[in-house]
Amino acid sequence: MVNKVLIVVLGAVVLASLVVGGLLGMQLAGSDGNDTLTTAPTATDASTPTPAPNTTPTPSAATATPTPASTTTEGAASTPATTPEPKFSPSSVNTTAVELELRALVDEEVRADRGPLESESVLDEMAQFHATNMAKQGYVDHTAGGYNTKQRYEKFERYSHCRVPTNDNSGLRDGQELEVNKRVSINVSGDWTEEDIAQQVLAEWRADEDAMERLRYANAEEAGMGVAVSQDARVYVAVDLC
Numbered sequence: 001m002v003n004k005v006l007i008v009v010l011g012a013v014v015l016a017s018l019v020v021g022g023l024l025g026m027q028l029a030g031s032d033g034n035d036t037l038t039t040a041p042t043a044t045d046a047s048t049p050t051p052a053p054n055t056t057p058t059p060s061a062a063t064a065t066p067t068p069a070s071t072t073t074e075g076a077a078s079t080p081a082t083t084p085e086p087k088f089s090p091s092s093v094n095t096t097a098v099e100l101e102l103r104a105l106v107d108e109e110v111r112a113d114r115g116p117l118e119s120e121s122v123l124d125e126m127a128q129f130h131a132t133n134m135a136k137q138g139y140v141d142h143t144a145g146g147y148n149t150k151q152r153y154e155k156f157e158r159y160s161h162c163r164v165p166t167n168d169n170s171g172l173r174d175g176q177e178l179e180v181n182k183r184v185s186i187n188v189s190g191d192w193t194e195e196d197i198a199q200q201v202l203a204e205w206r207a208d209e210d211a212m213e214r215l216r217y218a219n220a221e222e223a224g225m226g227v228a229v230s231q232d233a234r235v236y237v238a239v240d241l242c
Helices: 002-047 057-065 067-082 093-108 121-137 149-155 194-206 208-216
Strands: 179-185 222-229 234-241
Touching: 093 194, 093 208, 093 234, 121 149, 121 179, 121 208, 121 222, 121 234, 149 179, 179 194, 179 208, 194 208
Parallel strands: none
Antiparallel strands: 179 234, 222 234
């Protein structure tokens, strides 16, 4: 009887273990199948975020490039290099004021012991004619505008009248011996006055032995004076003695 009971119990245990084993096997098989199914979609999901390159900061980086800024800087830097020079107008010089100042300087400083040189309208016109022609040709010379000194005196009918005796009265002077010319430059970038121009002309004459000798002729009594200014800021002066 006992043996039968044991056999029945053992049989029940074996049957139970078979049932449990079968159930476990099914569960394990089911869980394996689910894993493969879930991992496959997860892998595809992970690969889909290709839009990562879509965060393209390329255009914004290109826009932020400092190329235009550097071009502007270069343009601005080049502007001061071409600073325009100060403009000069010949009309800015009062030629009458220069002439009057120069006459006063010659009478006071050059002819103090000789007596002043009187102004004469025709001589002034002749000297102005010569100064203007020198300014046009751009250099100082006794010949300008197609006339030499003697021809100018003849043109203005002063040749016979204005032959000046030598200091010892042994002869007569005419032509170039009766003319004094000079050219000076104006410093347009600085301050200047008509008095400054006259002083500059006188300083040039003082350094010229022939000019000083003529301006000091003892027998010269009259002088025509002309002043002309060129576009390049140069002042031309002519003196014709009589």
